[in-house]
Amino acid sequence: MEKSLNSSSMPEFKGNLRSKLPKAGTTIFSIMSGLANEVGAINLSQGFPGFPVSEKLIELYYVALKSGHNQYAPMQGIFTLRECIAEKMEELYSCNYNPETEITITAGGTQALYTAITAFVQEGDEVIVLEPSYDSYVPAILLAGGISVHVPLQPPNYSIPWDEVRKLVTQKTRMIIINTPQNPTGSLLTAKDMLHLEKLTDGTDIIVLSDEVYEHILFDGYEHQSVARFPKLAARSLLVFSFGKTFHATGWKVGYCLGPEQLMKEFRKVHQFTVFSVNTALQHALATFMLNKENYIGLPSFYQEKRDYFQKLLKGSKFKILPCLGSYFQLLDYSKISQEKDTDYAIRLTKEHGVASIPVSVFYSVPKDYHLLRFCFAKENDQLEKAAERLMKL
Numbered sequence: 001m002e003k004s005l006n007s008s009s010m011p012e013f014k015g016n017l018r019s020k021l022p023k024a025g026t027t028i029f030s031i032m033s034g035l036a037n038e039v040g041a042i043n044l045s046q047g048f049p050g051f052p053v054s055e056k057l058i059e060l061y062y063v064a065l066k067s068g069h070n071q072y073a074p075m076q077g078i079f080t081l082r083e084c085i086a087e088k089m090e091e092l093y094s095c096n097y098n099p100e101t102e103i104t105i106t107a108g109g110t111q112a113l114y115t116a117i118t119a120f121v122q123e124g125d126e127v128i129v130l131e132p133s134y135d136s137y138v139p140a141i142l143l144a145g146g147i148s149v150h151v152p153l154q155p156p157n158y159s160i161p162w163d164e165v166r167k168l169v170t171q172k173t174r175m176i177i178i179n180t181p182q183n184p185t186g187s188l189l190t191a192k193d194m195l196h197l198e199k200l201t202d203g204t205d206i207i208v209l210s211d212e213v214y215e216h217i218l219f220d221g222y223e224h225q226s227v228a229r230f231p232k233l234a235a236r237s238l239l240v241f242s243f244g245k246t247f248h249a250t251g252w253k254v255g256y257c258l259g260p261e262q263l264m265k266e267f268r269k270v271h272q273f274t275v276f277s278v279n280t281a282l283q284h285a286l287a288t289f290m291l292n293k294e295n296y297i298g299l300p301s302f303y304q305e306k307r308d309y310f311q312k313l314l315k316g317s318k319f320k321i322l323p324c325l326g327s328y329f330q331l332l333d334y335s336k337i338s339q340e341k342d343t344d345y346a347i348r349l350t351k352e353h354g355v356a357s358i359p360v361s362v363f364y365s366v367p368k369d370y371h372l373l374r375f376c377f378a379k380e381n382d383q384l385e386k387a388a389e390r391l392m393k394l
């Protein structure tokens with residue numbers, strides 16, 4: 001007789017388990033998406049684009065597979081792709097990264113972040129994290145034996161209190177992590193912020209890890225202030241990017257990391273024993289696709305239209321719309337509707353009103369509840385319309 005798929009067949013592990021991440025459970029993203037599927041809600045919780053990948057890019061991938069690009073790529077990534085990235089960085093941010101020694105292709109942004117943290121953070125080192133923040137930073141710091149030191153940022157603008165940050169810098173500070181445009185808040189770091197950071201780290205051994213995966217998603221004419229624009233800062237920084245965000249292909253998990261040779265050498269030592277190398281055929285496809293700048297230059301206006309449309313649909317609702325200058329996330333304040341905890345309200349909103357979001361308190365190490373929910377607006381208009389119709393009724 002066939003065994004039921006649900007029956008557990010492995011004997012239990014009876015040994016003493018010492019979890020390296022005792023507090024980590026299922027992520028809120030999986031929980032909210034699971035709940036959205038279960039109750040048939042519109043899922044604006046997880047941050048993935050609801051648009052198809054370009055047919056041209058899929059074709060290029062197919063051609064690369066058919067042409068035999070199916071064995072290991074070089075550890076650092078194929079040269080033509082690294083060369084395209086170097087050219088793009090020079091054109092957009094007037095900086096020079098050597099494709100031979102200063103650029104590495106990674107299995108997405110998350111791997112690049114993990115590898116950078118693992119390469120530089122040692123037992124007892126402190127890492128400054130501005131919160132709310134993307135959820136992979138702190139576990140990676142803990143796995144490296146480091147200590148995360150948190151700087152809470154306040155809504156609605158989430159500006160960085162540099163005097164507070166300065167007070168937290170000690171002899172043990174090894175790294176500062178920044179993220180612009182920022183997930184989950186949609187805020188940006190300005191040129192002034194970068195100069196503050198430059199001054200703060202001047203004369204120290206601190207490494208800056210700059211998460212710039214949303215580099216092409218900025219609105220209202222703002223320009224992306226990449227760390228790469230600031231040579232003194234760039235000299236101590238590793239920058240992380242993701243093709244998933246730029247080409248609506250988060251499932252493909254390809255990204256890259258940039259940094260000066262001395263830092264990149266250490267990064268690659270860890271990279272080669274983590275993934276060694278990244279999907280070869282995809283790298284070939286991306287290298288050809290990137291040659292046409294139209295494939296990413298239009299992103300700000302594409303997403304600005306989405307943001308404006310979502311905000312317009314919500315005009316007159318009881319939700320307060322927070323500023324969103326970049327990324328594809330909109331924060332909404334529900335305090336005029338309910339005083340429930342944001343984690344409870346997000347679940348109730350999904351179950352009873354059919355719209356899934358992410359409660360912002362989960363992006364803090366010590367949860368701070370400002371009654372805010374994060375909605376991803378990288379979705380087709382009909383999805384945004386249906387979601388807004390439901391939210392307007394509250």
Ligand code: PMP
Pocket residue numbers: 047107108109110111134179182183211213241242243244245250253254255
């Ligand atoms: N950084 C931030 C701020 C993100 O939002 C994400 C994706 N959600 C990543 C990094 C990871 O990118 P990838 O999917 O390429 O691993």
